[in-house]
Every structure is written in structure tokens, then in C-alpha cells.
Amino acid sequence: MSKNTKIQWCDSTINPTMGCDGCELWDTNCKSCYAGILHKRFGGATKGYAPSFEDVTLFPGRMAEAARWSDLRRKNRPDKPWLNGLPRLIFVSDMSDALSKVVTFDYLMDEVIANVSSEPGRRHHWLWLTKRPKRMAEFSAWLRERDIEWPSNVWADTSITNQKTTSRIKHLLGVGDEGTIRFLSVEPQVEEIDLKQWLRQVDWLIHGGESGHGARPFNLRWATDLIEQCRRHDVAYFLKQLGSHVVDGAKRLGFEDNHAGDWKQWPKSVRVREMPKL
Numbered sequence: 215m216s217k218n219t220k221i222q223w224c225d226s227t228i229n230p231t232m233g234c235d236g237c238e239l240w241d242t243n244c245k246s247c248y249a250g251i252l253h254k255r256f257g258g259a260t261k262g263y264a265p266s267f268e269d270v271t272l273f274p275g276r277m278a279e280a281a282r283w284s285d286l287r288r289k290n291r292p293d294k295p296w297l298n299g300l301p302r303l304i305f306v307s308d309m310s311d312a313l314s315k316v317v318t319f320d321y322l323m324d325e326v327i328a329n330v331s332s333e334p335g336r337r338h339h340w341l342w343l344t345k346r347p348k349r350m351a352e353f354s355a356w357l358r359e360r361d362i363e364w365p366s367n368v369w370a371d372t373s374i375t376n377q378k379t380t381s382r383i384k385h386l387l388g389v390g391d392e393g394t395i396r397f398l399s400v401e402p403q404v405e406e407i408d409l410k411q412w413l414r415q416v417d418w419l420i421h422g423g424e425s426g427h428g429a430r431p432f433n434l435r436w437a438t439d440l441i442e443q444c445r446r447h448d449v450a451y452f453l454k455q456l457g458s459h460v461v462d463g464a465k466r467l468g469f470e471d472n473h474a475g476d477w478k479q480w481p482k483s484v485r486v487r488e489m490p491k492l
């Protein structure tokens with residue numbers, strides 16, 4: 215957990231679980247998930263990590279602690295001015311996927327829903343990411359059966375990396391109700407993706423390229439195209455980073471930091487960091 219994260223689109227991070235069942239970024243062919251890489255170094259040896267990344271572990275109490283963090287509505291964020299005026303935005307599950315199989319809905323109710331709905335928890339907004347939106351939608355239905363509304367301060371997010379994984383979006387649309395903020399993390403984008411049919415149904419899109427050794431190319435045109443499509447459909451767009459391997463057509467572009475996260479170095483046409491309207 216991090217009260218003050220460097221991640222550009224939120225203030226803080228929290229993990230009610232650690233570890234994960236894996237996805238296209240962590241399987242037999244690919245080991246690029248940041249959380250998986252950190253678990254290889256620290257798992258089982260450092261307090262707060264799962265014994266191994268595949269061994270999904272519960273950390274009850276973390277959400278209650280995060281709920282007590284200060285209210286940021288009236289606090290300016292000099293390094294992230296696009297967040298000014300918003301409540302504290304807490305990214306849930308950057309080191310895990312809390313919708314992994316072994317995590318029960320009872321646990322998610324007690325640890326996540328109860329705390330975000332508590333008096334201190336309601337001061338913040340919680341941005342919950344999963345690559346298992348089908349299970350998140352089932353959890354949302356499970357809550358409804360118990361007359362529990364999806365909390366309005368919980369935004370639902372799924373991440374997609376290639377065209378195949380856009381199949382996750384239809385499940386994301388089943389989470390919550392018509393007032394729920396839903397968004398897409400299109401990162402790391404590793405191939406051409408067509409999102410036209412989905413854009414009008416989401417509120418926000420975060421975009422970025424892959425970073426690290428062996429990063430796959432991110433074409434600058436993917437950003438200009440998505441910016442234009444988001445404008446057309448009135449979707450807030452946020453370019454997080456260009457990644458470690460940026461190309462513009464056939465030309466490779468260089469940046470001072472290894473993930474091209476400093477937007478002052480980007481071409482003006484892609485310097486877009488918008489937040490959804492609350």
C-alpha cells in the first residue's frame with residue numbers, strides 16, 4: 215500500500231489481497247507483470263507480500279487503514295494538477311487481482327465494500343482494477359441479491375492489452391448500475407486495438423505503452439487515434455506513459471526516462487491527461 219504513489223492518475227494504492235491467478239502478462243510465455251516481478255524478488259521474504267505470486271493471500275484490515283487517510287478534496291496536488299478538486303483517488307489492486315479464484319465474495323464484502331462505504335471511506339473514491347470483470351460483475355449481482363448497492367464511490371476498471379482482451383469490456387458493463395463510473399486501462403498496448411464499439415459506454419480511458427527490458431513497441435499513432443476517438447465519444451482520456459519502446463511510424467523515439475512518463479517531453483498532440491466528470 216502506498217499513501218502517496220507516483221502513479222500519475224491516482225493519489226494512493228491499496229491491496230486487499232496480494233498475488234494473482236495470472237493473465238496474458240503472466241503466463242508460460244510472458245512474465246512482464248510488474249506485481250509478479252516484484253513478488254519474485256520479495257515474495258515470502260518481505261512482510262506484506264504473498265509467499266509467492268501464485269499463492270493469493272488475503273490482507274484484511276488494509277482497506278480500513280486506507281479509509282482513514284486524509285480527505286484531499288481541498289488539497290492541490292502540485293505534481294498531478296489534473297487531480298485537483300477531486301477526492302483522494304485510491305487505486306485498488308495494483309499488486310494483485312482481488313477477483314482471483316480463491317478470494318470469496320464474503321471477504322470482498324467485509325474488506326472492500328464495508329470499508330469504502332464506511333464514514334471515513336466515503337470521503338474517497340476507490341478505483342478498482344481487475345482483469346476478471348466477469349467475476350466482478352458476478353460479485354456485483356451477488357451484492358444486489360442481498361439488497362446491497364454497488365457503492366457510488368467505487369469505479370470499476372478492466373485492463374486490456376490487445377484485441378483479444380477487449381472481450382473483457384462487455385463484462386465490465388455488467389458491474390454496478392447506470393451511475394457507476396467504468397473505465398478502461400489500455401496498457402500496456404502491444405498491438406493495434408479497435409475500441410470504437412465500446413467507447414460510448416465508458417467514462418474514462420487510461421492509455422500507455424509497455425516499459426522495462428524487452429518492451430514491445432508503442433506506436434505514437436495509437437495515442438493520437440484514441441485521443442480523437444475519445445473526443446468524438448465524450449470520453450475522458452489520460453495518457454500515462456509512452457513506454458520504453460516508442461515509435462512514430464518507422465522511427466524510434468528517445469526520451470530521458472526509461473518509460474517516457476514525463477509528459478513535458480511528449481509531442482504536444484498527445485499531452486492529454488483528463489479525468490472523468492464526477
Ligand code: SF4
Nearest residue numbers: 234236237240247310
Ligand atoms: S491480472 Fe494483473 S496482477 Fe495478475 S498477472 Fe495480470 S497484470 Fe499481473
